[in-house]
Amino acid sequence: xxxxxxxxxxxxxxxxxxxxxxxxxxxxxxxxxxxxxxxxxxxxxxxxxxxxxxxxxxxxxxxxxxxxxxxxxxxxxxxxxxxxxxxxxxxxxxxxxxxxxxxxxxxxxxxxxxxxxxxxxxxxxxxxxxxxxxxxxxxxxxxxxxxxxxxxxxxxxxxxxxxxxxxxxxxxxxxxxxxxxxxxxxxxxxxxxxxxxxxxxxxxxxxxxxxxxxxxxxxxxxxxxxxxxxxxxxxxxxxxxxxxxxxxxxxxxxxxxxxxxxxxxxxxxxxxxxxxxxxxxxxxxxxxxxxxxxxxxxxxxxxxxxxxxxxxxxxxxxxxxxxxxxxxxxxxxxxxxxxxxxxxxxxxxxxxxxxxxxxxxxxxxxxxxxxxxxxxxxxxxxxxxxxxxxxxxxxxxxxxxxxxxxxxxxxxxxxxxxxxxxxxxxxxxxxxxxxxxxxxxxxxxxxxxxxxxxxxxxxxxxxxxxxxxxxxxxxxxxxxxxxxxxxxxxxxxxxxxxxxxxxxxxxxxxxxxxxxxxxxxxxxxxxxxxxxxxxxxxxxxxxxxxxxxxxxxxxxxxxxxxxxxxxxxxxxxxxxxxxxxxxxxxxxxxxxxxxxxxxxxxxxxxxxxxxxxxxxxxxxx
Amino acid sequence: xxxxxxxxxxxxxxxxxxxxxxxxxxxxxxxxxxxxxxxxxxxxxxxxxxxxxxxxxxxxxxxxxxxxxxxxxxxxxxxxxxxxxxxxxxxxxxxxxxxxxxxx
Numbered sequence: 001x002x003x004x005x006x007x008x009x010x011x012x013x014x015x016x017x018x019x020x021x022x023x024x025x026x027x028x029x030x031x032x033x034x035x036x037x038x039x040x041x042x043x044x045x046x047x048x049x050x051x052x053x054x055x056x057x058x059x060x061x062x063x064x065x066x067x068x069x070x071x072x073x074x075x076x077x078x079x080x081x082x083x084x085x086x087x088x089x090x091x092x093x094x095x096x097x098x099x100x101x102x103x104x105x106x107x108x109x110x111x112x113x114x115x116x117x118x119x120x121x122x123x124x125x126x127x128x129x130x131x132x133x134x135x136x137x138x139x140x141x142x143x144x145x146x147x148x149x150x151x152x153x154x155x156x157x158x159x160x161x162x163x164x165x166x167x168x169x170x171x172x173x174x175x176x177x178x179x180x181x182x183x184x185x186x187x188x189x190x191x192x193x194x195x196x197x198x199x200x201x202x203x204x205x206x207x208x209x210x211x212x213x214x215x216x217x218x219x220x221x222x223x224x225x226x227x228x229x230x231x232x233x234x235x236x237x238x239x240x241x242x243x244x245x246x247x248x249x250x251x252x253x254x255x256x257x258x259x260x261x262x263x264x265x266x267x268x269x270x271x272x273x274x275x276x277x278x279x280x281x282x283x284x285x286x287x288x289x290x291x292x293x294x295x296x297x298x299x300x301x302x303x304x305x306x307x308x309x310x311x312x313x314x315x316x317x318x319x320x321x322x323x324x325x326x327x328x329x330x331x332x333x334x335x336x337x338x339x340x341x342x343x344x345x346x347x348x349x350x351x352x353x354x355x356x357x358x359x360x361x362x363x364x365x366x367x368x369x370x371x372x373x374x375x376x377x378x379x380x381x382x383x384x385x386x387x388x389x390x391x392x393x394x395x396x397x398x399x400x401x402x403x404x405x406x407x408x409x410x411x412x413x414x415x416x417x418x419x420x421x422x423x424x425x426x427x428x429x430x431x432x433x434x435x436x437x438x439x440x441x442x443x444x445x446x447x448x449x450x451x452x453x454x455x456x457x458x459x460x461x462x463x464x465x466x467x468x469x470x471x472x473x474x475x476x477x478x479x480x481x482x483x484x485x486x487x488x489x490x491x492x493x494x495x496x497x498x499x500x501x502x503x504x505x506x507x508x509x510x511x512x513x514x515x516x517x518x519x520x521x522x523x524x525x526x527x528x529x530x531x532x533x534x535x536x537x538x539x540x541x542x543x544x545x546x547x548x549x550x551x552x553x554x555x556x557x558x559x560x561x562x563x564x565x566x567x568x569x570x571x572x573x574x575x576x577x578x579x580x581x582x583x584x585x586x587x588x589x590x591x592x593x594x595x596x597x598x599x600x601x602x603x604x605x606x607x608x609x610x611x612x613x614x615x616x617x618x619x620x621x
Numbered sequence: 622x623x624x625x626x627x628x629x630x631x632x633x634x635x636x637x638x639x640x641x642x643x644x645x646x647x648x649x650x651x652x653x654x655x656x657x658x659x660x661x662x663x664x665x666x667x668x669x670x671x672x673x674x675x676x677x678x679x680x681x682x683x684x685x686x687x688x689x690x691x692x693x694x695x696x697x698x699x700x701x702x703x704x705x706x707x708x709x710x711x712x713x714x715x716x717x718x719x720x721x722x723x724x725x
Contacts, residue, residue, distance in 0.1 A: 084683050591723075592721065592724055592725065593720075593722060593723040593724025594717075594718055594721055594722030595717065595720070595723075596645070596646050596647065596654075596717060596718070599645065600646050603642065603646070
């Protein structure tokens with residue numbers, strides 16, 4: 001555990017090595033990335049198992065000394081960090097493996113692996129940071145890695161726009177995080193998590209300030225985790241290669257916002273208003289994104305909206321003081337959503353389209369991908385015995401117990417939507433007849449199916465580390481020796497579990513009726529409520545709304561600023577430069593090399609002097 | 622003998638000097654410029670001789686000085702013309718306004 005700092009350095013090494021030698025290695029770059037992330041994974045597992053029996057380990061060195069303030073850099077291995085290390089390095093390793101098949105034949109193969117290394121380094125660095133400042137540095141680095149990977153196909157206009165959008169939208173959130181961080185530093189005098197929590201505990205910060213800083217930091221999480229109203233970048237980010245979507249936009253980076261809230265949970269827990277804000281935003285995002293997911297036609301976009309929705313669930317859990325539920329769902333979601341994305345990538349790899357209208361009947365052709373996709377779908381829908389069931393149940397219980405009855409029912413409806421649109425996706429892709437032109441569809445190579453199988457197993461069993469039936473091992477371990485995090489397991493009424501099950505089965509049944517058995521017409525909603533359908537299909541026109549308001553306003557403002565810049569500031573600069581230049585021109589004209597002109601000037605000067613002398617009587621006063 | 626006042630000599634010298642100055646500052650031909658400079662020197666000589674005869678303290682020194690000036694002017698003319706010939710060989714011109722290598 002003392003050497004846990006080395007975990008993020010393996011992928012960094014991969015990044016640097018591939019930058020230098022990737023061109024020569026070509027597709028062998030994959031082995032470098034795989035071996036080094038495997039090293040991270042193995043060591044993360046070692047750290048996790050060590051952490052079971054050992055207390056939290058923290059090591060720091062002084063980085064900067066400014067007056068009395070010491071800024072430190074270091075790493076910390078607490079329960080949450082150890083868990084995150086394993087999740088991130090595991091998914092990263094699997095994605096590294098998967099990409100070897102998926103990206104095969106791409107001209108910039110080694111660059112892709114280099115970027116993956118950079119991103120993994122940043123993400124691992126983020127989860128071991130012991131203070132806010134270091135977190136912020138890695139937070140931005142993660143954003144940069146995401147930017148590079150979304151824009152990997154930079155020759156596509158959409159990918160370019162999506163990369164920029166993702167970067168700018170998350171930056172908006174980061175401003176909130178930065179301000180919150182500075183305010184906290186101003187209040188506490190330190191960026192250390194420990195000292196912040198201690199100050200909160202002792203009441204050294206006023207209640208209003210706690211709420212303010214907590215909400216500002218949450219704004220950063222809103223940006224990164226694609227919560228409403230900063231969610232629009234996440235679906236667009238699907239322009240990146242599919243393994244990237246699995247790694248960054250399903251399992252790790254978008255969970256960074258949830259991780260941040262979880263890491264600073266004692267701060268949030270000290271302010272009921274902040275918790276309420278998180279819960280409301282989370283619940284709203286959950287149902288809002290799920291409703292958009294109902295009608296989307298791009299397989300990756302459906303998954304993207306489902307990610308947004310599930311992240312909303314996690315936020316709802318954290319906002320309802322369900323620390324364990326949030327982190328638990330983060331973990332299970334990382335596995336089954338990465339699985340779904342990788343399986344979707346496998347489907348796309350096979351049929352070369354992302355439009356689900358052109359798929360269908362793939363169950364028999366993709367013998368491995370189909371069942372694995374089904375596992376992921378069952379897990380995310382919350383079908384009993386799969387991992388998503390347990391974590392979603394925890395969230396619903398903590399919401400109910402915390403007293404957010406309205407938000408609880410919102411979450412239940414969102415669960416219904418989730419089950420419905422995920423099975424809509426499943427039925428449309430894998431059952432029925434083949435629509436569109438499908439040429440030789442064949443299963444992906446084993447290098448792609450292996451990661452999916454691993455994730456498939458995890459999507460089934462990961463839930464059993466924290467169940468009401470077999471013990472809440474994960475929950476008890478997560479909150480051990482820290483009272484501020486709440487209870488390891490929250491007891492709730494038993495009917496919640498039944499409601500959750502019924503709701504998800506209902507959603508599946510309805511999806512089956514429409515898309516499987518086809519006893520209900522598919523255009524039922526489109527015909528009866530074209531307005532609703534259009535609003536949903538166009539994602540509530542949020543993008544258009546932003547385009548008309550924020551983007552227009554910003555552009556107008558920039559136009560004014562650029563007018564001032566070109567005409568006033570530049571004008572002043574040009575005036576000053578012009579005066580000097582003009583003087584120079586006059587000066588150089590005088591010096592024309594004509595001896596006679598010099599003589600004339602000298603003589604005239606002498607004459608003038610004599611006249612002055614004559615007039616003043618020979619003396620100058 | 623005493624019919625001609627000193628002011629007449631001085632006026633002659635002044636006129637000569639002005640003609641010389643004008644020529645030196647305006648003529649394009651370098652030879653003419655050199656001649657004009659000789660004119661100015663001679664105007665000075667007239668002054669020297671006039672003052673040595675009609676000055677407040679008449680003395681032979683003025684005339685001796687004029688002789689010196691003539692000698693120096695001869696040397697100067699020789700050197701000036703030599704330089705001019707060297708220049709002419711280089712530049713194929715005696716126009717003074719084309720000799721502007723000191724420009725800017």
